[in-house]
Amino acid sequence: MPGHFPANILFVLIFITASGFFLLTVYKLYRIMRLGRWEDRFDRPWERIKGVATFVLGQRRVIKEPAGWGHFFIFWGFVVITIGSIETFGVGIYHGFAYWKFLGKGATSLLYLLQDLLCLAVMVALGIALYRRFVIKPERLLYEDQRAANQDASIIIGLILLLVVLLVGARAVEYLLSQNEAGSYFPKSAFISIALAGLFRGVSEEALQGWYSLLWWSHTLIILLFLVYIPFSKHLHILGAIPNVFFRRFGSIGELSKMDLEDETAETFGVSKIEEFTWKQLLDLYACTECGRCSDNCPATLTGKPLSPKLTIHHLREHLQKKGKVLLSQRGKDETEAVNPEGELGRALVGEVCQQDELWSCTTCGNCMENCPVFIEHIHKYVDMRRYLVLMESSFPPEVQNVMRNWETNSNPWGLGFASRGDWAKGLPVKTLAEDSQVEYLFYVGCAGSFDERSKKISSAMVTLLNEGGVSFAILGAEEKCCGETARRIGNEYLFQTMAGELVETINSYGVQKIITTCPHGYNCLKNEYPQFGGQWAVYHHSEILSQLLRAGRLQTKLSLDKHLVFHDSCYLGRYNSIYDQPRALIKSIPGLRFSEMDRSRNKSFCCGAGGGRMWMEETLGDRKINDARTEQALVLEPDIIGVCCPFCTTMFEDGLKDRNMEEKVRVYDLAELLVQTVNSEKK
Amino acid sequence: MNIVVLLKQVPDTETKIRIGGDGKTIDTSDIKWIMNPYDEYAVEAALRLQESAGAKVTILSMGPERVVESIRTALAMGADQGVLVNDPGTEGSDALGKAKVLAAVLKNLEFDLVCCGHRAVDDDENQVGIMVAELLGIPHLGLAISVELGDGKIRIVRPIEGARVTLEGTLPALVTFGGAHAVWNPRYASLPGIMKAKKKPLETKTIADLGLSPDEVGMQAAKVKITAMELPAERQAGRVLEGETSDKAKELVRLLHEEAKVI
Numbered sequence: 035m036p037g038h039f040p041a042n043i044l045f046v047l048i049f050i051t052a053s054g055f056f057l058l059t060v061y062k063l064y065r066i067m068r069l070g071r072w073e074d075r076f077d078r079p080w081e082r083i084k085g086v087a088t089f090v091l092g093q094r095r096v097i098k099e100p101a102g103w104g105h106f107f108i109f110w111g112f113v114v115i116t117i118g119s120i121e122t123f124g125v126g127i128y129h130g131f132a133y134w135k136f137l138g139k140g141a142t143s144l145l146y147l148l149q150d151l152l153c154l155a156v157m158v159a160l161g162i163a164l165y166r167r168f169v170i171k172p173e174r175l176l177y178e179d180q181r182a183a184n185q186d187a188s189i190i191i192g193l194i195l196l197l198v199v200l201l202v203g204a205r206a207v208e209y210l211l212s213q214n215e216a217g218s219y220f221p222k223s224a225f226i227s228i229a230l231a232g233l234f235r236g237v238s239e240e241a242l243q244g245w246y247s248l249l250w251w252s253h254t255l256i257i258l259l260f261l262v263y264i265p266f267s268k269h270l271h272i273l274g275a276i277p278n279v280f281f282r283r284f285g286s287i288g289e290l291s292k293m294d295l296e297d298e299t300a301e302t303f304g305v306s307k308i309e310e311f312t313w314k315q316l317l318d319l320y321a322c323t324e325c326g327r328c329s330d331n332c333p334a335t336l337t338g339k340p341l342s343p344k345l346t347i348h349h350l351r352e353h354l355q356k357k358g359k360v361l362l363s364q365r366g367k368d369e370t371e372a373v374n375p376e377g378e379l380g381r382a383l384v385g386e387v388c389q390q391d392e393l394w395s396c397t398t399c400g401n402c403m404e405n406c407p408v409f410i411e412h413i414h415k416y417v418d419m420r421r422y423l424v425l426m427e428s429s430f431p432p433e434v435q436n437v438m439r440n441w442e443t444n445s446n447p448w449g450l451g452f453a454s455r456g457d458w459a460k461g462l463p464v465k466t467l468a469e470d471s472q473v474e475y476l477f478y479v480g481c482a483g484s485f486d487e488r489s490k491k492i493s494s495a496m497v498t499l500l501n502e503g504g505v506s507f508a509i510l511g512a513e514e515k516c517c518g519e520t521a522r523r524i525g526n527e528y529l530f531q532t533m534a535g536e537l538v539e540t541i542n543s544y545g546v547q548k549i550i551t552t553c554p555h556g557y558n559c560l561k562n563e564y565p566q567f568g569g570q571w572a573v574y575h576h577s578e579i580l581s582q583l584l585r586a587g588r589l590q591t592k593l594s595l596d597k598h599l600v601f602h603d604s605c606y607l608g609r610y611n612s613i614y615d616q617p618r619a620l621i622k623s624i625p626g627l628r629f630s631e632m633d634r635s636r637n638k639s640f641c642c643g644a645g646g647g648r649m650w651m652e653e654t655l656g657d658r659k660i661n662d663a664r665t666e667q668a669l670v671l672e673p674d675i676i677g678v679c680c681p682f683c684t685t686m687f688e689d690g691l692k693d694r695n696m697e698e699k700v701r702v703y704d705l706a707e708l709l710v711q712t713v714n715s716e717k718k
Numbered sequence: 719m720n721i722v723v724l725l726k727q728v729p730d731t732e733t734k735i736r737i738g739g740d741g742k743t744i745d746t747s748d749i750k751w752i753m754n755p756y757d758e759y760a761v762e763a764a765l766r767l768q769e770s771a772g773a774k775v776t777i778l779s780m781g782p783e784r785v786v787e788s789i790r791t792a793l794a795m796g797a798d799q800g801v802l803v804n805d806p807g808t809e810g811s812d813a814l815g816k817a818k819v820l821a822a823v824l825k826n827l828e829f830d831l832v833c834c835g836h837r838a839v840d841d842d843e844n845q846v847g848i849m850v851a852e853l854l855g856i857p858h859l860g861l862a863i864s865v866e867l868g869d870g871k872i873r874i875v876r877p878i879e880g881a882r883v884t885l886e887g888t889l890p891a892l893v894t895f896g897g898a899h900a901v902w903n904p905r906y907a908s909l910p911g912i913m914k915a916k917k918k919p920l921e922t923k924t925i926a927d928l929g930l931s932p933d934e935v936g937m938q939a940a941k942v943k944i945t946a947m948e949l950p951a952e953r954q955a956g957r958v959l960e961g962e963t964s965d966k967a968k969e970l971v972r973l974l975h976e977e978a979k980v981i
Binding site: 295298303425426427428430432435436438443444449450451452453454528 | 730732733734748750752899903905906907908909910911912913
């Protein structure tokens with residue numbers, strides 16, 4: 035009988051062994067994680083705690099999708115049952131242990147009620163989970179090694195199911211036993227357990243004791259087995275997710291870290307070995323549950339590219355666990371003694387664990403990170419490995435080399451003469467800072483707005499609108515330089531830092547305080563990354579400025595536009611900077627314009643395919659082009675106009691339409707171009 | 719094995735060229751300077767030989783201080799050392815004057831092979847490399863699109879109107895390089911390469927160091943002089959014809975006949 039001598043001694047021994055084993059495994063995982071480089075994630079503790087409350091206890095991101103509600107109940111069932119398990123373990127040590135003696139009958143009744151309800155909810159949720167995995171088979175759960183994945187999932191689901199069934203069973207018998215025992219108490223609130231007790235009616239007291247013993251032991255042993263198994267399965271996320279949410283990244287999701295390129299002692303740059311990631315990047319790997327939401331929203335995965343964020347994380351974790359073990363066992367030994375049991379030490383992170391095509395397929399759109407319930411940071415891993423390839427190996431898609439040269443010589447990706455950068459503004463009513471630096475805003479035009487024929491129209495529309503709205507502004511003209519955003523995303527941090535240094539110097543020499551941009555890439559980079567290099571300005575995207583001008587009545591839309599428009603949220607505006615409402619305010623200000631939301635809109639928006647330097651790479655892999663997929667998603671709504679807020683998105687959609695011979699029927703406009711058509715140009 | 723690459727710094731091909739006040743030189747303000755692309759192919763070829771034959775690669779150039787940047791670029795790509803002849807006395811040299819300066823440096827260097835672009839994209843003279851070979855009394859193999867070493871000989875492939883000819887020469891020799899970016903794909907310097915390049919030896923010389931006097935090179939000695947420069951006529955804006963297709967065709971024929979006078 036549990037809680038009586040010698041069963042209690044046996045239980046304590048088993049308990050200590052299992053917990054010891056568990057703690058040892060966790061400690062090993064911790065040591066492996068600490069092989070990573072140092073990174074400070076201890077700032078803003080209060081916000082971090084709040085994050086855990088919202089995203090772990092509240093499961094905010096998990097329940098964004100219907101299947102997540104199943105997880106919600108399993109999670110809370112797990113929490114409440116774990117509280118119950120403490121009582122169960124107490125009983126194992128001393129049979130007279132009971133919560134009601136400490137907590138009172140009221141609280142215990144509530145706990146038992148919750149436990150019964152959640153056991154039921156967990157059983158339903160697990161049933162749905164099994165149905166989903168084995169009958170519906172959603173694509174995101176599909177796997178390279180489907181058998182192993184299903185096996186792992188089945189073991190876990192089976193164990194939890196058994197665990198709750200046995201718990202309710204044990205409770206039922208406990209209830210019957212309590213009826214005959216003076217001074218005992220069993221809460222009537224546990225109505226499911228009590229109802230189940232009906233199954234044992236007529237069973238003798240002695241047999242009941244036997245049943246109780248059997249159910250208690252099997253329930254308890256399964257908990258302990260579960261404890262031991264967790265760290266070896268994908269259910270490691272139970273341990274990884276909470277700290278991963280706690281140590282999450284604040285601010286712009288894809289903000290890249292500044293590399294120390296002056297470090298003379300550095301032997302290598304970027305990441306080419308798993309242990310060169312930071313500890314937080316490694317913790318990410320423990321937190322992954324392989325739910326697949328990242329890949330389900332990844333433009334590369336969905337167009338058949340050799341990139342699936344879920345698989346990347348999975349491969350990295352497998353490699354980390356194998357290599358980490360070897361690295362730890364060899365600490366303090368010299369290299370000649372090094373053993374390499376599974377060949378894992380020799381496996382190249384870049385090229386074997388992760389393929390080069392995989393790394394170059396990422397558009398850095400951030401959809402993976404936005405959808406990850408446990409805040410895994412995928413983009414930074416891809417960029418860190420790209421940094422290694424570019425800085426150390428000079429290895430990148432060949433077409434990129436020309437673009438990098440163009441940046442170096444002429445500070446724009448097209449390689450057009452730097453001195454002609456301001457030519458787009460010839461004849462337009464706009465001054466340069468050199469002519470007049472006493473203005474409120476610098477209009478930072480960017481490379482596309484300065485050199486690309488199509489995007490120059492957006493720049494001139496902006497000049498008209500800013501003048502119309504009475505905004506005091508100037509441009510840099512030929513003095514302007516590329517912001518380097520794309521070079522940075524490609525991994526060429528050296529080139530980026532060179533460009534950033536020059537641009538900061540130029541802008542600061544005029545004492546600029548506020549900047550307007552039309553390109554979300556420049557916007558994000560100047561706003562969120564330039565502070566790393568001494569660029570401390572208030573940076574605004576034109577959709578912010580224009581919506582402000584409209585609200586203040588400084589711009590008034592007068593002419594009607596009888597058209598149907600769909601709007602595409604740019605990644606670097608939306609997911610990176612949460613600008614969703616301002617463009618919509620612009621759209622709604624235009625009389626007559628009918629507006630439809632795309633299926634994938636706002637933070638679920640689907641990348642146009644140009645981000646992360648992909649604008650400058652050939653798109654030869656996969657079964658279709660990303661811009662083609664996105665154009666199709668827009669065309670489903672039969673618009674007259676595709677509204678965008680980014681010069682690169684403009685190009686991608688126009689190309690997508692041309693490929694379908696639709697460019698005459700459907701037009702792509704930056705919202706500034708639409709607004710300029712409807713604003714009365716007569717002075718008020 | 720020692721390889722010397724002759725390198726010229728030229729204005730970036732996208733630079734908007736303006737003629738200077740004297741009408742004979744270009745205005746060098748607002749110019750972005752780059753390594754002459756054909757010389758860059760020569761650097762790439764030399765570095766491939768450095769890897770395959772264990773050669774030491776020296777970059778040799780002449781011009782003002784700004785040329786150091788282009789030499790460092792070649793060092794970052796992997797060349798071992800640099801020499802710059804920086805002397806105002808060389809200004810205004812014609813091709814022969816430049817060749818004399820370069821040959822004078824080469825006479826004091828150990829070399830088995832000299833590589834350079836067949837021409838520089840600024841003045842398009844196609845002369846300096848060949849003249850250097852002549853002054854040194856070594857064979858010249860021109861317009862290489864591939865190069866290989868073996869048995870103390872050098873072999874190059876040179877295209878002739880789509881056909882190819884293979885040439886073989888004895889060492890030491892001078893090879894001028896042709897081809898295009900797509901043929902040579904010059905390497906992109908890695909960050910460690912850039913960092914190491916900052917510390918690689920770069921020697922600066924004057925013409926006096928070379929035992930040359932100002933009347934042998936420079937403006938005074940030039941046998942060929944630029945007397946005038948002229949920019950191409952500015953291109954007129956295009957015209958889009960409007961109207962029905964048949965009218966547009968008629969108008970087009972009329973314009974080609976009467977205005978363009980091509981038919």
